[in-house]
Amino acid sequence: MALYSEKVMDHFLHPRNVGVIEDANAVGEVGNAKCGDIMKMYLKIEDDIIQDVKFETFGCGSAIASSSMATEMIKGKPLSEAMQLTNQAVTEALDGLPAHKLHCSVLAEEAIQSALEDYRKRQEKEVAE
Amino acid sequence: MSIYADHAATTAMSEAAIAAMTQCMREEYGNPSSLYRIGQQAKETLENARQEIAAVINAEPREIYFTSGGSEADNQAIRSAALAGKRKGKNHIISTAFEHHAVLHTLEQLKTEGFEVTLLDVHTNGVVRPEEVEAAIRPETCLVTVMTANNEIGTIQPIREIGEICRARKVPFHTDAVQAVGPLDIDVKAENIDYLSASAHKFHGPKGVGFLYARKGLPLLPLINGGAQEKGKRAGTENLPGIVGMAAALKESVSERDAEAARLTVLRDRLIAGLNEIPHSSLNGDAEKRLPGNVSFCFEGIEGESLLLLLDEKGISASSGSACTSGSLDPSHVLLAIGRVHDVAHGSLRLTLGRENTPEDVDEIIAAVKDVVAYLRSFSPVWRDLQSGKIPHIL
Numbered sequence: 178m179a180l181y182s183e184k185v186m187d188h189f190l191h192p193r194n195v196g197v198i199e200d201a202n203a204v205g206e207v208g209n210a211k212c213g214d215i216m217k218m219y220l221k222i223e224d225d226i227i228q229d230v231k232f233e234t235f236g237c238g239s240a241i242a243s244s245s246m247a248t249e250m251i252k253g254k255p256l257s258e259a260m261q262l263t264n265q266a267v268t269e270a271l272d273g274l275p276a277h278k279l280h281c282s283v284l285a286e287e288a289i290q291s292a293l294e295d296y297r298k299r300q301e302k303e304v305a306e
Numbered sequence: 307m308s309i310y311a312d313h314a315a316t317t318a319m320s321e322a323a324i325a326a327m328t329q330c331m332r333e334e335y336g337n338p339s340s341l342y343r344i345g346q347q348a349k350e351t352l353e354n355a356r357q358e359i360a361a362v363i364n365a366e367p368r369e370i371y372f373t374s375g376g377s378e379a380d381n382q383a384i385r386s387a388a389l390a391g392k393r394k395g396k397n398h399i400i401s402t403a404f405e406h407h408a409v410l411h412t413l414e415q416l417k418t419e420g421f422e423v424t425l426l427d428v429h430t431n432g433v434v435r436p437e438e439v440e441a442a443i444r445p446e447t448c449l450v451t452v453m454t455a456n457n458e459i460g461t462i463q464p465i466r467e468i469g470e471i472c473r474a475r476k477v478p479f480h481t482d483a484v485q486a487v488g489p490l491d492i493d494v495k496a497e498n499i500d501y502l503s504a505s506a507h508k509f510h511g512p513k514g515v516g517f518l519y520a521r522k523g524l525p526l527l528p529l530i531n532g533g534a535q536e537k538g539k540r541a542g543t544e545n546l547p548g549i550v551g552m553a554a555a556l557k558e559s560v561s562e563r564d565a566e567a568a569r570l571t572v573l574r575d576r577l578i579a580g581l582n583e584i585p586h587s588s589l590n591g592d593a594e595k596r597l598p599g600n601v602s603f604c605f606e607g608i609e610g611e612s613l614l615l616l617l618d619e620k621g622i623s624a625s626s627g628s629a630c631t632s633g634s635l636d637p638s639h640v641l642l643a644i645g646r647v648h649d650v651a652h653g654s655l656r657l658t659l660g661r662e663n664t665p666e667d668v669d670e671i672i673a674a675v676k677d678v679v680a681y682l683r684s685f686s687p688v689w690r691d692l693q694s695g696k697i698p699h700i701l
Contacts, residue, residue: 180615189612190619195685210649210688213609213628213637217687235688237611237628 181238182272188242193249196231202299205291208284214240216288218248222296225256232288239271239278240285246270247285256296262289307621309667313508313599313660314457314485315625319555320510326554327512327547338544339535352544355553359517362560363502364493371518371526371536372549376484377408379503379518382529382540383480384412384451387501388421390478390525391448400442400450402426402434403643406457406482408503410639413451426452432461432591432644440471450479454486454502458627458640458656459591460600462490469498478524484508484516488559489567489597500524506548510661511555515548566661570598573659573668577601580672584679586692588701590641590654599659602627604646606701607689608653608682610637616678617655622671625656649688650700 181189201219208215214236221229230252232244247267251259264282268274274282310318330351336344338352353367360367373379384399391397401413403425413423424442426434434452443450450472455462465481472479480501483492487502488509494502501524505516520526520539532541559566574596578589581603590602605613610628617624627638628651636642637651646654657671683689691697 186615189615192685206687210652211647213648213652215687233685233687233690235607235686236609238615240609241612 180275181242182274184246184270184272185239185242185274188245188271189238192232192241192245194231194245194252195233197233198229198231201231203292203296205288205293205295207287207291208236210235213237214281214284216240216244216284218244218288218292220292220296222256227251227254227256227259236281236284237278239274239281242271243267243274243281243285244288247282247289251289256293259289260293262286307670309622309670310662311657311659311667311671312623312625314460314597314656314658316507316513317510317660318662319512319551320558322558323511323551323555327551330547330550334546334550338546339533348546351550352546355549358553358557360519362492362556363487363519364495365519366522368537369494369519369522371520371539372544373516373518373540374514374545375507375516376406376482376503376505378529379505379516380406380408380480380482381412382518382527383501383503383520384409384416384449385529386520386525386527387449387478387480388416389527391446392420394448396446396448398422398424398444398447400424400426400439400447400477402428402452402463404428404432404456404458404640405451405453406484409451409453409482428456428461428643430645431595432456432459432640433595434463434468436464436467436471439468440475443471443475443477447475447477450477452479452481454481454483454492455490455597455600456591456640457485458638459602459644460485460597460658461591462486462595462597465492465499466497472500473498485597488556489563489570489599491563494519494521506552506555509555509559511552512548515545515552517552567598570659570663573663573665574599574601576665577657577659577668577671580668581675583672584676586699586701587679588650590644590646597658599663601657601659603655603657604641604650604701605653605655605679606650606699607686607692608679610652610654612682613653613655613675613678616681617674620674620678622674625658627654627656628652647700 198219203220336348338349487504502519586606610626641651
């Protein structure tokens with residue numbers, strides 16, 4: 178049996194939405210290099226819709242695959258839907274992860290939540306100004 | 307393309323070993339403990355293998371005990387010396403921070419049984435200092451155990467010097483020589499080694515078999531009780547095909563050792579030079595005091611498992627000490643022991659060359675690693691921060 182499912186390998190070898198959005202209006206970064214995983218998500222949100230999303234990840238195969246899958250699951254989706262994204266959903270979409278790699282999908286969920294939180298703060302600031 | 311560059315993990319079986327084993331399985335199915343002819347013939351084959359193996363390390367045949375591999379030999383040697391020490395009221399053991407887990411976990415267990423363990427520093431070059439071994443010895447020290455060569459970073463330890471110190475201080479000395487038997491010339495008498503562990507599959511022999519050398523007169527405690535095999539020190543019908551395969555593989559390794567060591571050293575240094583061209587990378591461990599085929603690197607800004615998987619996609623089999631490959635959250639204890647910080651230790655790569663590797667393989671590996679490291683860095687947020695100066699480079 179292979180270490181990872183075909184889905185995980187596909188997203189690891191051909192990650193979707195890799196890179197940076199220069200004019201992103203929501204950025205989230207989670208994890209730390211000490212633990213060996215860092216994910217950074219860039220979102221471009223317009224009219225409460227995630228128009229574009231890109232990611233950068235330092236981490237193992239499942240961390241890269243989880244980031245890639247998570248970006249695919251929220252791209253073009255309304256904020257309300259993106260907020261509901263869970264690590265279980267990411268794991269299921271990847272046809273499962275080894276038990277000791279489940280934290281990678283948690284990190285993907287947290288990276289997106291962190292970016293959405295950043296967006297909320299920026300919106301509040303705009304309203305205040 | 308298929309390049310196997312993980313010879314420290316295991317090696318392909320030698321044809322000589324396969325032939326010897328096949329012949330043994332076909333024709334020598336007798337139990338060496340049986341009294342009739344085919345049993346006694348098997349016994350003779352067993353003793354011939356013991357003799358051949360003993361000769362390689364300048365031991366006497368009766369000092370060689372066959373085991374299931376290196377881990378069992380490590381466990382048995384350490385437990386034997388510890389128990390003998392305990393009987394004399396001695397409960398202190400000296401080892402190093404970067405031993406194989408077969409040693410470290412045995413020592414951990416002994417700690418719960420009242421032993422005190424001193425783990426010596428291996429310094430940034432991955433080499434133990436004999437004077438620090440000497441300084442750590444106390445009246446209650448009952449064992450010094452230091453590996454001959456490290457399995458991850460390949461550094462070779464000053465075994466002869468340590469052996470001399472231990473003999474002078476009358477402290478038993480064990481060495482885990484699993485990575486060294488085969489590639490290195492070992493003489494247990496000249497190097498004052500009391501116990502030595504070895505494993506067949508590291509020198510092109512079969513898996514599941516190894517041996518323990520225990521100098522005559524030193525205590526040996528059986529881990530497996532039962533019949534009188536191996537002079538009562540290791541019960542169970544002998545794994546004759548495995549033992550025969552081990553002897554054949556070792557004989558072959560020794561016959562080509564000097565030429566192979568010279569050839570591999572050239573390949574190793576070529577590989578090190580090539581990988582050194584990658585910015586913000588660093589060789590792990592001493593550049594010279596290392597096994598002929600071992601290359602271990604850390605690359606900043608990337609993680610080792612993804613590096614391995616992408617190399618695998620290019621047909622290259624390698625290994626890493628990253629947390630994700632160890633199954634825990636911490637990177638390799640070996641890299642931490644030589645002072646690599648977590649952030650850097652996660653980006654490690656071990657390439658261990660052996661018999662089948664060619665200069666062309668080395669060039670292919672260099673090109674592939676350069677590609678993969680550059681690719682992973684292209685979307686690593688850590689690399690971005692290192693490049694922008696947000697966090698300082700370590701390497």
